[in-house]
Amino acid sequence: MDVDSGALLEWYSRNRRTFPWTHTSEPFKILISEAMLRRTTAKQVSRVYPIFVEKYSEPAQLSRAPLSELEDALKSLGMHNVRARQLKALSIVLIDEHNGFVPTDYEELVALPGVGSYIANAVLCFAFHHRVPMVDSNVTRIYRRAYGDDQLTHEHIMRLVSDDLPEKRFIEYNRALLDLASLTCRAINPQCGICPLSSACQYPSHS
Secondary structure, eight states, X not given: OOOOHHHHHHHHHHHOOOOXXXXXXXXXXHHHHHHHHTTSOHHHHHHHHHXXXXXXXXXXXXXXXXXXXXXXXXXXXXXXXXXXXXXXXXXHHHHHHHTTOOOSSHHHHHTSTTXXXXXXXXXXXXTTOOXXXXXOHHHHHHHXXXXXXXXXXXXXHHHHHHHHSOSXXXXXXXXXXXXXXXXXXXXXXXXXXXXXXXXXXXXXXXX
């Protein structure tokens, strides 16, 4: 099967979530938001992110901040000691190796402290408008359910999402998958009856 991108995008136009970081394409702010979103909720990050990026709007400001100050700012997200060290190290590398700019190359992005494949592709997509797939545990859940195969690997799903990405509305498609996972295709009690992909989904509840 193929995920019905038209149905998903139509659903997204009516149900999209908005957060402070969805209204910017500034690479550094996108990078900060994605680093914050790892292993926490968007609701929690939405309380911290606006204040944080206003105070540390550039790598230079973040690099000079004392660790204790950063830890206090990030405390409500959990893992605040780790987050503070990684963000400070990230800002220093951006200054020392990239003249204070977020790189546009995938390999350079994943070489940054705390940046993996998902964050790198999120930055490439949302900040630099590259047509790249974004696959985390939530998108993995959607595709495994849609295809009725819990054994689909990350690499396989990356290929499937790449094939499904529209030529023009790929940013919306990536965001739509994230919103669908949060609002409808939830880990517990999925709302299959109102899911835009339900007609072709192979999830057991449809059998």
